[in-house]
Amino acid sequence: MGLNAVIFGLGSHEAGWRMPESNALASTDLDYWIDTARRAENGGFDALFLGDVLALQQSADRHLSDAMDPVVILSALASVTSRIGLIGTASTSFDHPFHLARRFASLDHISKGRAGWNIVTSSNPLEAYNFGLDAMPNHAERYARAADVTEAVIALWESWQTDARIADKQSGRYLDLAKVQPINHDGPFVRSRGPLNVPRSPQCRPILAQAGASEAGRDFAARYADMVFTVQSDLADAQAFYKDMKARADRHGRAPESLLIYPGIVPIAAPTRQQAEDRLAQMNSFMVIEHVLAKLSEFLGADLSQADLDAPLPDGVGANATQSQSSQSRVAVLVNIARREGLSLRQLLMRLASGRGHMLAVGTGDDIAHTMQLWFESGAADGFNVMAPVMPADLKSFVDLVIPALVAKALFAVDHRSTLRLRLGLCEALSLAGSF
Template sequence: MTRQLHLNLFIQSRGHHEASWRHPGASPLPLTDIDYYGGLARQAEAGLFDSIFLADTLAMLDTVAQAPSSWLEPITALGALAAMTRRIGLIATASTTYTEPYNLARQFASLDHISRGRVGWNIVTTWLAPAARNFGTIGLVDHAGRYERGEEFMEVVKGLWDSWADDAVLDDRTAGRYARGERIRAIDHAGPHYRVAGPLNMPRGPQGRPVFVQAGSSETGRRFAARHAEAVFTAQMEKKTAQDFYADLKRLAVAEGRAPERILILPGLSPVIGGTETEARRIAQELNDLTDPEVGRKRLSGRFGGHDFSHLPLDRPLRPEDFPDPGTVQAARSRTEVIVGLVKRETPTLRQLLAYLAGARGHYTTAGTPEQIADLIADWFADGAADGFNLMPPVLPSMLDAFIAEVIPLLQRRGLFRTAYEGETLRDHFGLERPGDGFAATARPAAAADD
């Protein structure tokens, strides 16, 4: 079968451009209205996307007066979206820093049952001072410490999701046996950060466990992804860096004993689409004209762990020394490396940098015709830069409408994208195997043998 690309829809605010909420092409619905998310999810399902994704922020941003930065809690929202859709995968962010492993395992196992096997977990390790204050943490866990805790967290939740054998449930009403106790086991985990007895208090989900998604691109994040991730959302500002990231992560996965095709790499793509290139550029300029540079300055500060950029003039070319060394940043280190790399290559002014980041926060942004967008996708896909894309429409729903109506048919005609769903679960869509439960295989006894 010809290799086909994967498409995830990243739903955030009224689009991924910082000023999308003000644009006439944006939805009029409140960001707390589940019908807004349901409409987009059903739209993506009609477009045959593999999945949708909801991110999360664990604190109120200080730009809320000028731009929306709060919406529905994603795990709760996925429960509703599971009932509003039938085939599309459903991915949500949850933090290993501010969630207990047992609670998270229960929530995602429940979602996998509710959705009949369509759930994925975007694994994040959180560093955000306001989040620490919200969760009662004294001090902040540094970058290395977050990943150390994350590794133990993964050990615990994997054990919990595998604590029931696939054949543990009998549901034999005649014999009065619901489950085979010998096919359910405790995990009795005792580590430096967590003590969890287990087992989980519900049977194994249709997918065994949720699909693991991860977005860290730092050296530590890449090694974490190579061990655990089945799909990786990454921010790449140019094709060459995307190719380097793709080759490196596949190499690291092989070093961990994994088949490289079992880890899908999906760079973020935020395309402004117009009937002509001129029209697309006009729409992009409309969005940039609606931005507030001071909002961008505050968000840039947040990217660099609260660093003060207020002294920098908007129209002087930037230098790498205007920024903290990314190696010293305890926040989202991979994104700071992307930003400093852009400054080294292109020496933009602060105004230009903020306009670029307003588009999609360091992901690849472009403006063009449907044919140009399809060409870009096909080129990256064929040339070792991507297994598909994390689509981040700059305005929702208008730019998603354009992508589904104009770009997807071009990809289908080239044989690069499905024309129908062939499976039922997110693992089916991604071409991933269902993990085994770790129990020795045994035949299910007949009811009479249980009497």
């Protein structure tokens, strides 16, 4: 079972920064990130996974909204860690492939083969405005551009053969130019002559992660990704997603095991179940309901400000999400949770605040480990993206309570192989000549 520590600022809970033990200003403090990385590495996690957003979010006066560049943070962390993978988010909608290829190849070199790129297409119009656009391109166009950019990035990474650097002091010959070739990429959205000016990655190329679950997102992931970060809260839905993604990988000529499926899990672990439930209740007590309601309205493409909080989600809500260019996969998850579990709007807001639609696991270390075992052994997950709701407290609780329970069940062991790709078991699936 693989484990990534996914860090959203000071935690995944909307009100996590208000908890008594939280340092509300720590998100821009490098010492906080160093402590987080070391805690995750010492706890045995395979990778540290940092998300990103390219805009100050709505309700920024009520919610932690600052976001430093994840690759800058990860580059700093590379020097104070030795084993843990370093996966950062970057958008194909606002970055050129040469910048992306160079940035993540550089991170891979300074970390000695531990880098990964989480590919996002972006859907927030606030991000579009920051880059001079009046609106985000439609969903289909964003994924078409993502494919074009990703193919160019991969080609740039592979423009160097592994033995291109000769560095022969005797002859004065540094580089074998026959082993460094232009890519001459001329796609529908981006062009790049290449080659890259950074040598071949220590792990052939950085790990590629992706989180889309729409039809276009699934097909994109099945074609390009090594790892899929998915929002699932129901075991049967997770099993269906897992089976579908493995089948899609096979249809793209890939070994199904070369595509790893990582559902998100929001763990609240405590010595007793009551203590865990009390902790969740404390987190939720700090939630500003108007803020979360505004966020849900944005996701669903519907104004819910006048809706009855103690009634079910109104009929038809979510139907306009495609027109609003929201994340289609997140919309489907939230609507399905509300309908399947018969939640009131208020209860759905609590779920959004605490788990963002992901599986919420509240209980003892053994309780949470049992849930993870069930998903892992029943064909729903190859690993998990662990999203601590309040940092660093809930990451520490997971390391102290859940990981020992997983180890006791022989489900998890620390892997000390040199590169992230090796530790994920993905090297054999990657051809040095290129996989696509």
